[in-house]
Each structure stands twice: as C-alpha cells, then as structure tokens.
Amino acid sequence: MRWLFPSVNFESAKRLAEALSLPPKTAQILIQRGLGDAQAAARFLQPELSDFHDPFLMAGMAAAVARLLRAVEAREKILIYGDYDVDGTIAAVVLKTALGSLGADVSVHIPHRLTDGYGMRAAVIEQAAAEGRRVVVSVDTGIREYEALRRGRELGLDCIVTDHHMPGPDLPPACAILDPRRSDCAYPDKNLSGAGVALKLAQGLLGEKFSAPLLRSYLKVVAIGTIADVVPLVGENRVIARFGLGALKEPLQPGLTALLRVADLDPTRGITAGQVAFRIAPRLNAAGRMQDAGDVIELLTTTEAKTAAKLAERLDLLNRERQSVQDEILDVIVARVERAQGLFPGRYSLVFAAEGWHRGVIGIVAQKVAERYYRPTLVIGLENGIAHGSGRSIPGFHLLDALTEAGGLFERYGGHAQAAGFSLPADRVPELERRFEESSRRRLRPEHLDPVLSVDAEVGLAELDAAFFESLTKLEPYGVGNPKPVFAARGLRVIDGPRFLKEKHLKLRVSADGRALDALGWNWAGRLPEVRRNDTLDMAFQLDEDHFQGTSSWRLTIRDLRVV
Secondary structure (H helix, E strand, O other), X not given: OEEEOOOOOHHHHHHHHHHHOOOHHHHHHHHHOOOXXXXXXXXXXXXXXXXXXXXXXXXXXXXXXXXXXXHHHHOOEEEEEOOOOHHHHHHHHHHHHHHHHOOOEEEEEOOOOOOOOOOOOHHHHXXXXXXXXXXXXXXXXXXXXXXXXXXXXXXXXXXXXXXXXXXXXXXXXXXXXXXXXXXXXXXXXXXXXXXXXXXHHHHHHHHHHOOHHHHHHHHHHHHHHHHHOOOOOOOHHHHHHHHHHHHOOOOOOHHHHHHHHHOOOOHHHOOOHHHHHHHHHHHHHHHHHHOOOHHHHHHHHOOOHHHHHHHHHXXXXXXXXXXXHXXXXXXXXXXXXXXXXXXXXXXXXXXXXXXOOOOOOHHHHHHHHHHHHOOOEEEEEEEOOEEEEEEEOOOOOOHHHHHXXXXXXXXXXXEOOOEEEEEEEHHHHHHHHHHHHHHHHHHOOHHHHOOEEEOOEEOOHHHOOHHHHHHHHOOOOOEOOEOOOOEEEEEEEEEEEEEEEOOOEEEEEEEEOOEEEEEEEOOOOOOOOOOOOOOEEEEEEEEEEEEEOOEEEEEEEEEEEEEO
C-alpha cells in the first residue's frame, strides 16, 4: 500500500488555526478539503438549521405539492412506491408520516428484492389503479422507470417521481418529477439522498407547520437514510446528518428506541455516522436483503413499544442470518483465490459465480472482495438459469461504463461509478467475465492495482492531546466528501503485544515522544508483517474513542503499518 501525503502550506494553516482557535493540524485538514476561507470553514464546523434551502427551488416541487394537497382535500387514495434499501424505506416513512399528518389516505408498497427485483413494476401500478388509487408517489426510485410510469398514465393515474439518481436522456412521463440531478433543476444541492428528497417534499407539503422541533424529529430518520446511502456528507447533507444524529440522543419513537437497543448503542452518549453505517443501517437493510422490507416501515411508524421491540429483535436476527450467509460466500471466494494464486497477479478484474448464492448479500460480498484484492469485482448468484449479479469497483474504474460496454448481454443493469447491479442469462456469464477483464485492462494500469492510502497529516503522539481530539469532533459527521482523517506517525515502539482478539483483531500498545496509546487493527489476522515487542513501526491510523466501564479513552485504529 502506498501512502500519499498532501502538500502543506504551513502559513495558511497557521492563519486559519488562529482565526478559528484550532490546532494547526486540524486547520491543515480543513484547507485540504477546500475550506481555507475562515468564514466558509466556520460555517462547515457549525452548521445551522437555517442552512436548509427553500424546497420550492427544486424543479417540480410546486406541481407535486399542489397535486398532493388536492388529493388530501378530495380524500383520494395515495400510494407511495418505495425501494427496499434503507434510503428507500426511510424515504417512504418520511412521506407517509407527512401525508398522514395532513389526514391523507395513504399506503406504502415496498418491492421484494427476490420476487420483484429493483425498480417499479407496471403490475403494481395496475393493482393500484384497480384498488382505486388516484395518485402514486415514488421515493428513491422512478427517474428511469419509463414503462411503469407510462402504464400509470394510460390508466389515468397521476404519478409523482421523487428520486436522486441520475436521469436518463429523457424524463419519464409523470405529473411532477423531483430530482435535484435533473439538468433543468436549479436546486443548490445535487447530492441529496432519496430520503433527503422526500424530506424536501414533506417540507413543501407542511409549509408553516414544519417547525424546527418537527424538522428535528424527521431528521432522526433522514440522517440514517442519508448516511446509509453513502451520499457526500457536505452541504445540506451535512446539516441533515449533524442535526439528525444530535436529535437521536432522544429517540422517543418506539421503533428507533428499540433499534438502538438491539444495536447495543446508548443514545445519551451520542450516535456517530460510523455507528449508523455499521450497526444501525445493516439491521434495517437486513429486512430487504433476507425477507420483506415492510418490517422497516412498521418499525419506524409504530407507536407501540411491544410491537417495536418484536420488530427490532426480528431485524437483529435477520442481520445475524445475513452475516452468516455473507461469510459463507466470502469464505468460498477467498478459497478460490488462494487455489488460483498463480493466476491471480495477472488479473485486472475478478468475477465469481455459483449456484444458490443469496441475491440479498452478493453486493456486500463484492464490496469486501474488491477491498481485499483491490480489483473491480463482480459476484453473481445463479438461479433457475438466470444470473443475478452485483459489482463494486476501485478508484479510477467506472463500473457502470464498463458494464455498458457489455450492455447487450444483460436483461437489466444499472448503477454508477463504484457500484452496480445486473441480471442476464446464466450461459452468458463466461462472456461477461471475458469482456469485463478486457474492459479492465483497457481502463486500468498496473499502478491502479496498488492500493493507495491518502494521509491527511503526519503527527507525533505528543500532539494527540485533549485539544486536538476535541477539534476533530467538530469535523464530524464523517463520510463521503468528508472522510475521517488519516494520520501517520513514525518511529513508534511496540511496548505491549502484539496479540489477537477473537483470533482476528490485532492489538498493540505503542509509544513515542513520552506518550503511549493502544492501537487496534480490525481483521488484521493474516495481513500482519511480523511484529515483535520493542520493534519500531511507522503507522497510518485513525483516531477513535473507546468507552469501557464508564470511562473513555482514545486509541489508534490501524490502517497500515511498516516495521522499520
């Protein structure tokens, strides 16, 4: 792994540090993230609810609000058509709650991942019309669903699209389309999640009723959807995440309370974006991956504590099942790679397929394989002659563009630069593997296959004092566009360890400059260069806070290390 260090203008960092009363290294990080102006940096560090944009700046908002308010007044039946991931289910919860507070007759349809697949289906639209629905609102889907929306128009339904994915060359037929990525949309923030777009529609619908306390209530769940969907946590998304996480200190709603309990999180200590990504979102996603995502809707709308507790326990159980199934597939793939070690160095891409691999987890497996071997990766489950696949990429390789080159092979595909999904006849998988490798060789050079770690700053352990730790908390929440800082320290002496926790997590204690700290490397078994006590190390790491028996301390989370 190569470490990349930034070029540093120490004078600029010093001036910004003095202006904002920050440690120079924290100011350095802000400058590297395009926040060298003191006023802009201050706004970033202390966002306000007033930073929310007027929802009516979004193209289509006025038409969508007018049609929905008319439906509420006329008691027309409304169907919300969602998606089965966290962002899609939370977007549905947001809109259902907003419309319900206005007295609307509203129901929700969430497709089943295995039987319905991704996107909108004409059959569901036809069923809605047969049930007397007059308005259909999509959330986190719809921007490319031409067939289903054409069918809705033929049946006399008014369809409203709310989505955040990239539109196709033409917009679908709908009475209103809310998508900040529309080329004709002047909305200032293009990076909202599906839940974020639903929140803007709720804001438009409720108008003056949308008070600050009510907004904070919505932000609790919208923050979860925003973080789970891995959209950039800058601009309006940063406001959503910062205030939503803060509001989760008082979850109140029974479903949120039960969810935090099964995730073993204490809201009074504060919830971080990392905890949402790794402990809350996986439990919510487990419903759509393994069974029916409708449980998430019920969990986040119920007012009954007993019902919430049962649903949260069910999601926790499904998540354990998901982890088990996922690990089984990953073990098979790792064994295949180890058996083919002689061929592996010559590969620019990886494709794995097998009968019976669960469609609900292959995306997670593809991500883990791509991270482990640093190659564009496709993982495919074969079922009744059909191959359902998911892909994950590495920096410098646009996955959707590569799949588009082989577009004729697929029955259905979609995605973006770093992730994609697809289906095709199983007998075409060998041809897909061949074309994917050819595309990878055209687009990548050997140096692209060497992982790169961007280091934000080089530090000495003596610099890691309380003021520095406090300054880093102001940068939170971390995510895409504002990643958790990575630091490098040289000349660290191993004074305790190494040892492994649960046979897989590396633990050391290191010292330098008269300071000693614990260091933890998650899943480092098998990756470790031989390290002994009293060895000298250079280490790249992130800083995390540990809580144990009522006390807290800071530790180094290892990203890479080298024996000097």
